[in-house]
Amino acid sequence: MSLLASLLRMRAAATGNAVVTSQLRHLHLSDRPLMMLPLEQTGPAARPLAVMLGTDPRHPQLLVAPPSGSTAPMLGALAATVTGYIDEHQQRSEQIPAGTNRPARRCYTDAPQILVPNPKTVAYLDRLGRDLRFRPADTDIPAQHGVPCLGQWLTHFADRAEIPGSCALVPLTGLLAMHWITGQSPVEDEDLALLLAWIDPPRDAASGRDAALAAEHPDTHRPAGPATDARFDTEQLAPLFEQYARTTAQPRALQDLERLLAHYLQPTWDLMWQAYTLLHALPEADGTARRWNKERSVFTDFSTYLIQDGRPQAARDQAVSAAVGLARREEATAAFDAERAMDDPFARAELRTAGRAFAGTVTTVDADRFVRPKTRRQWRPMLTVSTADPVSMEPGQLLACHAYRNARYKICDIAPGSDTTQVQLEITAGMGPESRPNYNVLPDPGDLLTFTAAPDHYRLPEFPPRNQTPWTHGGPPPEHPDHEGAER
Known part of the structure; x- marks a missing residue:
């Protein structure tokens, strides 16, 4: 509770x-x-x-x-x-029409x-x-x-x-x-x-x-x-x-x-x-x-x-199927909590008391920041949020904000202070292409925003196929070599 x-x-x-x-x-x-x-x-x-x-x-x-x-x-x-x-x-x-990774x-x-x-x-x-x-x-x-x-x-x-x-x-x-x-x-x-x-x-x-x-x-x-x-x-x-x-x-x-x-x-x-x-x-x-x-x-x-x-x-579940089921329940739990937080003010407030969300004031916005990870440069605005809430998240975690539902924010740095904590966030999704940037995802300095874990931040771990799973965990039965030296 x-x-x-x-x-x-x-x-x-x-x-x-x-x-x-x-x-x-x-x-x-x-x-x-x-x-x-x-x-x-x-x-x-x-x-x-x-x-x-x-x-x-x-x-x-x-x-x-x-x-x-x-x-x-x-x-x-x-x-x-x-x-x-x-x-x-x-x-x-x-x-149902075909999707990105799923046929019709x-x-x-x-x-x-x-x-x-x-x-x-x-x-x-x-x-x-x-x-x-x-x-x-x-x-x-x-x-x-x-x-x-x-x-x-x-x-x-x-x-x-x-x-x-x-x-x-x-x-x-x-x-x-x-x-x-x-x-x-x-x-x-x-x-x-x-x-x-x-x-x-x-x-x-x-x-x-x-x-x-x-x-x-x-x-x-x-x-x-x-x-x-x-x-x-x-x-x-x-x-x-x-x-x-x-x-x-x-x-x-x-x-x-x-x-x-x-x-x-x-x-x-x-x-x-x-x-x-x-x-x-x-x-x-x-x-x-x-x-x-x-x-x-x-x-x-x-x-x-x-x-x-x-x-x-x-x-009874075998070891791998039990692990897959547990991972899916963990994924569903994380997604449900995140989606509730996007929709429900009480859910956001509850997560803030547990350190799994934070609310703060936007102090700076760098709207002209670009990065070049490979060959083509990408628009990646940066903003700094000052919060008095406890922040128990780690750099690299993907966040969402109910005020900008389609945007995603990655924690770049967390700087604790005596009274407040400064959190640097990079906008990683929702900005549109460089030719048609979506400036609606940019907050203004002074805006009070609440950030929670993004609904899509959790990824299922990769499990080995059955033929690469040890027989003790539900894989193929072990080979029984002939013990030729048993009679000697």
Whole structure:
């Protein structure tokens, strides 16, 4: 947690109301998302108890697994609903023209989006997907054909949830906490009911704190899944499980279980749509559209993979694939932080308190500076910025400024002083050619600017091909020479 976030959390605790941090939404929200609210049954790993899901807030679909026996019918119905929702987004595509380093290709015009209440639900869907994608499909039951495919899609969505800026599978508590800060702990912010009580309290509540205290009352509080409340398990769920086990009228017991779980899940279902309404009302940041286009591209690529290959994802990552995945997450984190800083004043202020951005006054501008790195001279203006912020960056780092979005600045020198630090910056991009210079990227002396890391400053490291990777790290198997001297 940054210094600024800690200060605002203390302010929220003192006033009793949540503090708005960002008035721009940095993740795309679909007009028709698939809400998913699963419950996990205690006992076997990833065994579902119930799932409430749908795209209509007034008509959710409830799927309930029997307390014992096969969960195949319930999983078949879940697979049909989820894959049906995905299929709807595979009906229309568009031609993407060729780019500098990429040929022309087709891409779906939209992509599916699943919204869940909290990060624990993301982890549960990951476990469920890993379990289902390796299950052999029962060829005698047509409804079971989609269960392994459901596992592959759930694994894909869970993997995308680990990428900052991705919006394929979004926990609502995390997205709400990106825009509001409450007076409770970050752990309590993962409870959707408490978090919404702080952010959007009922009209009769004196404050968000009072609404949160009322929301956590044991008689009315509903955990948002995937685990159920221990009191609910003991007092209501366990008797129905026993009734189902000892009665011959199991369909009647299952109907009673469905009514109980529908009553149990409905309040959280309503809270999820309340959170969606609040977030959807926020205007999108400029970088949101670019990230959604990336999500559409990833969805298209994975759909193509399932059609052309179809093998489930590996049970475990090899060393190189794990390193590549980690590098991609680091790249996505750096890019998302930088893009948020370009769009959002709060993100810039938060980075300044951590030394990852600085604001200062332009003192000098050398607009007539040219360099000749090879054969043709290039226009490279230089400016000096005086800042009182801590600067923990290094010379050579590429920076961006929200006031000149297309320009890039390279740190040439950092000269700390007693009160201020002088930072020399060279403009390296956005000036146009020498014949048609773009003077709009030149600030005037006295301008107050904020500089952050450029969204494109991070580069993926180069990884060796498989045939040059040691077998201990997933490369080709080692050669086994004949031990001719073993018999001697």
